[in-house]
Amino acid sequence: MKPMALAISIAITMLATPGILAAQVSESHKAHHRYKLVDIRTFGGPTGYVAQDLGSTGSSSGVLNNRGALVGAADTSTPDPDYLPGNGFFPIDPLIMHAFQWQNGVVTALGALPGNNNSFATWISPNGLIAGFSENGVIDPQFNLPQVDAVLWKGTEIIDLGGYFSSAAAVNNSGQVVGNTLNTATLPALNVRAFLWQTGTMRDLGTLGGDQAFADFVNERGEVSGTSYTNSTPNPPQDPFLWENGTMQDLGTLGGTFGVPNSLNNRGQVVGQSNLTGDATFHPFLWDKKNSPQLTDLGTLGGNFGSAFWINDAGEVVGWATTPGDQTIQAFLWTNGVMKNLGTVNGQPCAFAQNVNSKRQVVGVAFDCVTPGGHAWLWENGGPIVDLNTLVPSGSTLTLELAENINDRGEISGIGSPPGCADPFVCGHAFVLIPCDDLHADAEGCEDEGGGRTEEPQRASAPVTPPANATHGALTPEMLAALRARLTHRYRIPGLATPRY
Numbered sequence: 001m002k003p004m005a006l007a008i009s010i011a012i013t014m015l016a017t018p019g020i021l022a023a024q025v026s027e028s029h030k031a032h033h034r035y036k037l038v039d040i041r042t043f044g045g046p047t048g049y050v051a052q053d054l055g056s057t058g059s060s061s062g063v064l065n066n067r068g069a070l071v072g073a074a075d076t077s078t079p080d081p082d083y084l085p086g087n088g089f090f091p092i093d094p095l096i097m098h099a100f101q102w103q104n105g106v107v108t109a110l111g112a113l114p115g116n117n118n119s120f121a122t123w124i125s126p127n128g129l130i131a132g133f134s135e136n137g138v139i140d141p142q143f144n145l146p147q148v149d150a151v152l153w154k155g156t157e158i159i160d161l162g163g164y165f166s167s168a169a170a171v172n173n174s175g176q177v178v179g180n181t182l183n184t185a186t187l188p189a190l191n192v193r194a195f196l197w198q199t200g201t202m203r204d205l206g207t208l209g210g211d212q213a214f215a216d217f218v219n220e221r222g223e224v225s226g227t228s229y230t231n232s233t234p235n236p237p238q239d240p241f242l243w244e245n246g247t248m249q250d251l252g253t254l255g256g257t258f259g260v261p262n263s264l265n266n267r268g269q270v271v272g273q274s275n276l277t278g279d280a281t282f283h284p285f286l287w288d289k290k291n292s293p294q295l296t297d298l299g300t301l302g303g304n305f306g307s308a309f310w311i312n313d314a315g316e317v318v319g320w321a322t323t324p325g326d327q328t329i330q331a332f333l334w335t336n337g338v339m340k341n342l343g344t345v346n347g348q349p350c351a352f353a354q355n356v357n358s359k360r361q362v363v364g365v366a367f368d369c370v371t372p373g374g375h376a377w378l379w380e381n382g383g384p385i386v387d388l389n390t391l392v393p394s395g396s397t398l399t400l401e402l403a404e405n406i407n408d409r410g411e412i413s414g415i416g417s418p419p420g421c422a423d424p425f426v427c428g429h430a431f432v433l434i435p436c437d438d439l440h441a442d443a444e445g446c447e448d449e450g451g452g453r454t455e456e457p458q459r460a461s462a463p464v465t466p467p468a469n470a471t472h473g474a475l476t477p478e479m480l481a482a483l484r485a486r487l488t489h490r491y492r493i494p495g496l497a498t499p500r501y
Contacts, residue, residue, distance in 0.1 A: 032378070033435040036446055037392040037400075039416070040102050040430040043109060045075020045095040046421075048430040050404060050413060051122040051132075062123045062170060064405040064413045064432075069103040071110075071121035071130050072430050081116065082139070082146045089133065089148045089167070090118040093426075099132050099153070102432060105444070110153050113137060113160055117146070121153065123170040126220075129154060131168035131177050136160065142188070150179045150197070161197045168197070170218050175199070178215040178224050186211065194226050196243075205243050208250050210236045215243075217264035225264040240272055240287070251287045254297050259285070262319075263310045271298075271308035271317050284308035284319050284334075298334050301341065303327075308334070310355045318353035318362050326474040331364050333379070345377050345385045353379075355405045363388075363403035363412055376403035376414050388412070388433065398431055410435045 042048050050063050050072040064070050075095045083094040090097065099110040099121035110130065112119035115137030123131040130153035138147045150161040150168035152175070161168060163181030171177045177197040182190055183204075194205040194215035207213040210229025217225040224243040229236040230250070237257040242249045242264075253259040256275025263271050270287040274295060281304040285295040300306040303322025311317045317334040331342040331353035342362060344351045350369035356362045359380075366375040366385070376388045388400045398416030401424040405413045412433040421427035436446035 032380070032386055032391055033410070033437045034393075034446075035388070035391050035412070035433040035435055036440075036444070037396045037398065038102070038105070038432040038434065039397045039418070040070065040072070040074070040100070040107060040432065042074040042076075042429065043098060043100075044077030045093070045097070046427045047093060047097075048072060048074040048415075048428065049097070049120070050415065050430050051120065062125075062405075063121070064407050064411065065124050065126050065128070066408045067103065067126070067128065068407065068409060068411050068432075068434075069101055069124055069128060070413050070430065070432055071099065071101050071124045071132075073097045073099050073118075073120040074430070078116070080118065082135075084145075088145045089135070089165075090120075090146075099130070099134075101130065101153075102430075108156065110156060111158060113149065113151065113158060119151070119158075122168060125171050125173050127173045129171045129173070129175055131171035131179070133167040133179075134158070134160075140165075150177065150181070150195075152177055152197075162202055163195065166195070169216050172218050172220050172222070174220075174222070176218050176222055178218040178226070180214050183211075194224070194228070194243075196224060206248050208239055208241055208248060210238075213241070213248075216261060219264050219266045219268065221266065221268065223264065223268050225261045225270050227260050240270060240274075242268065242270060242287070242289075244268075252295055254283055254285060254295055256282070258282075259295070262308060265311045265313045265315070267313060267315065269311055269315055271311045271319070273307035281305060282307070284317070284321065286311070286315075286317060286334075288315070299339060301330055301332065301339070306332075309353065312356050312358055314358060314360075316356055316360060318356045318364075320352045328369055331362070331366075331379075331385075333360070333362055335360075342379045343384045345387045346375050348375055351377070351385070354403065357406045357410070358408045359410065361406050361410060363406045363414070365402045374399075374401055376400035376416070378403065378406075378412065392433065398429060400431065400433075401428065409439055410437065 040048055075097050078096040080094050080096050097118050099119040101108045112134040113136045117135035119134035121130050121132040132151055133148050134151045135146045136149045140147045148165055150163055150166040152159045164184050166181035168177045168179040180192050181195055183193045191211045194213040196203045208228040208230045211232050213228035215224050215226040227238050227240050230239050240251040240259045240261040254274040255277035256279045259274035261270045261272040273282050274285045275282045284298040284306045287295050300321035302324035303326040306321030308317045308319040320329050329350040331351040333340045344366045348366035351366040353362050353364040362379040364377055366377055377385045378388055379385045400416045403412050403414040415424045415428045416431045417424045417428050434440050
């Protein structure tokens with residue numbers, strides 16, 4: 001049987017999602033902190049990675065916790081003997097990559113299951129438990145591909161969670177791990193099932209009536225969010241769910257036949273995107289069981305498309321939406337029922353908002369609406385957006401391309417390009433930015449910053465109104481899918497069809 005590896009995360013990447021711009025920017029703003037830039041160098045190869053879209057999500061994932069620990073993966077210099085372009089879970093380059101943790105200036109190689117195996121860390125809990133996946137050293141006889149198992153790291157100890165072509169997407173402080181595995185009972189049909197692993201037992205969470213389900217998030221209350229097929233027809237509807245105390249609740253959609261969660265907070269609120277009636281457009285949604293049993297449509301910035309990427313525990317949401325005519329993608333912050341336009345930087349017409357912390361600091365990327373990458377940004381203190389490259393020392397080792405996560409200490413992680421690297425997705429490195437503020441005043445590299453504040457960089461700008469006849473034309477669902485795929489490092493399992501958005 002010839003293996004087929006179609007583009008999809010093990011937790012299943014089903015979306016296309018860019019940014020949203022709304023509201024007005026404050027005329028007055030405060031100065032920004034300078035930052036110490038930490039280049040998370042690789043293990044000898046060209047590329048470093050941080051997890052994004054490893055579930056059925058368009059959001060940044062929980063790779064940076066409030067203790068300042070970052071997890072991801074980085075290339076070694078060892079060739080991957082099992083590399084086949086487009087096949088297996090690790091099709092993105094021909095070198096062995098290993099999971100890492102960075103904290104307090106130290107990079108720790110987390111290793112992999114025994115053998116010459118790839119591994120990847122996808123999530124770190126507040127107390128430092130790390131979820132991910134690793135090849136297990138077995139070439140699967142049915143698909144002729146390296147098998148992959150979900151794993152949990154406790155310190156440098158790696159625990160094999162079992163399953164069959166399984167992957168762990170998230171973990172909480174209690175050691176509850178969620179993710180996805182192939183259902184061996186249905187072989188040779190390849191059906192993915194959501195699991196919850198705890199104290200040595202992997203539990204199938206069931207479905208909403210179909211034959212597949214995908215778990216992406218688990219919060220500190222043990223609630224799990226993901227998506228599930230709702231029946232077993234050839235092209236089944238897919239709805240977001242919240243699983244709690246043994247029950248999987250269908251969160252519904254905004255009228256269409258596809259919805260997906262992108263973030264779950266500790267209050268049990270879920271945000272994501274859903275198709276509208278007719279499945280020609282999709283909008284960002286919020287689900288809150290305390291306020292409404294139905295999804296709340298967060299709207300757009302005048303266009304037809306949008307997605308909510310992240311929600312903090314205060315219920316503040318960031319994401320993206322298109323403008324009138326679907327000419328641009330712009331970043332938003334939604335709070336208390338109001339969608340705020342966050343602006344852009346360096347004259348770029350498009351922007352994504354990737355993450356927001358408890359201090360309402362937002363990070364993302366601004367770009368030309370065609371090729372994402374190039375301008376990692378920060379929004380705080382009422383705006384406007386500022387290019388993070390202007391807040392790090394000149395001559396830094398990286399150009400900051402994508403800002404993907406920000407924790408409650410104001411530390412930022414993302415991907416940057418070293419000198420000579422023309423594509424951050426091919427040769428980029430993970431980075432951490434440490435603000436030179438009162439909390440980090442004694443950090444190495446901040447002592448000589450003269451108080452650690454800088455005046456507003458000249459490159460920061462208020463919202464830009466793009467020309468009505470933008471050269472790329474109106475953005476289509478297919479273009480949005482391509483953009484989002486470009487921003488994500490996709491992982492593959494053999495034979496699975498990519499769900500529609």
